Amino acid sequence: MAMTALCPKNEKMQQDTISQQNGETASQASDAEYINSVTDYAFQGIFKTESLAVHFLNEVLEGFPYVKKITYLDREITKERYQTIGISDILCVDEYDREFIIQFQRFKQEFFMDLSVLYASSRIVDNAPKEQKSVEAWDFRQRPVIFIALLDFNMPGSDPDNYKHVIQLCDIGENRVVYDKLTFIFLELSKLDG
Numbered sequence: 001m002a003m004t005a006l007c008p009k010n011e012k013m014q015q016d017t018i019s020q021q022n023g024e025t026a027s028q029a030s031d032a033e034y035i036n037s038v039t040d041y042a043f044q045g046i047f048k049t050e051s052l053a054v055h056f057l058n059e060v061l062e063g064f065p066y067v068k069k070i071t072y073l074d075r076e077i078t079k080e081r082y083q084t085i086g087i088s089d090i091l092c093v094d095e096y097d098r099e100f101i102i103q104f105q106r107f108k109q110e111f112f113m114d115l116s117v118l119y120a121s122s123r124i125v126d127n128a129p130k131e132q133k134s135v136e137a138w139d140f141r142q143r144p145v146i147f148i149a150l151l152d153f154n155m156p157g158s159d160p161d162n163y164k165h166v167i168q169l170c171d172i173g174e175n176r177v178v179y180d181k182l183t184f185i186f187l188e189l190s191k192l193d194g
Contacts, residue, residue, distance in 0.1 A: 043104045043150075047090045048072070057100065060148055060164075060185055067094045091123075098144040099123055108153040116184055120147040124182070144181040154188050163191035 047053045050070060057067045070092040089103040101119055109115060123145050129135050158165065165186040169179035 044090075047102055053090065053092065053102070056102075057094070057148075060187070061146070065096055067096075070094050070100070073099070089119075093143075096144075098146055099127070101145070101147045102150075103148065104150045104152070106152045112149075112151075112155075116147055116149060116186075120145050120182060120184065142181050144183070146183045146185065148185045148187070150187050150189055152189055154190055155186060158188065160191070163188045 047056070050072075054067050054070055057070070061067065071094075073091045073093055089101060091099070091101055093099045101123065103116075103119070105112065124142060127143050129138050154160075155165065165184075165188075167184040167186070168177045169182060170177050
């Protein structure tokens with residue numbers, strides 16, 4: 001089932017969301033079974049449930065090491081610094097010390113790729129040691145950062161038959177990945193409809 005379809009959720013979330021969207025009371029909406037998964041409220045509810053987030057990551061990360069457990073991280077520093085309209089995001093780390101930024105982008109933004117690089121780069125900077133002694137002893141090893149964006153629009157110039165884009169730093173001349181600790185995965189949800 002496509003993410004843009006209606007997804008079943010728990011009764012409390014279902015009643016609150018449907019009531020908010022339709023102006024109904026919770027008791028009037030109690031017979032409904034689904035919520036629209038492309039609302040910020042539903043996004044937060046789905047991805048703040050660890051088992052659902054882990055399942056999603058394993059589906060998206062086909063070919064990467066399997067995720068068994070995640071720990072949610074505080075994202076307030078990044079949120080304060082770079083908050084923009086139409087974005088909802090989750091920040092977490094798995095047992096392999098890979099950091100995930102899962103972002104839902106509802107509205108098309110002209111420089112979304114630039115914004116994605118800014119968000120991912122800010123996590124690399126935030127993960128660097130801050131104290132002078134730590135910096136002097138630091139070997140510059142980076143925690144892998146995987147930025148996953150669920151887009152409610154199509155990326156400019158993308159193949160109409162390809163909804164998933166995996167991007168890493170590569171040597172164009174040699175056609176090979178040279179740095180795999182910074183990965184961008186863009187999912188164009190509108191291509192899944194139908």
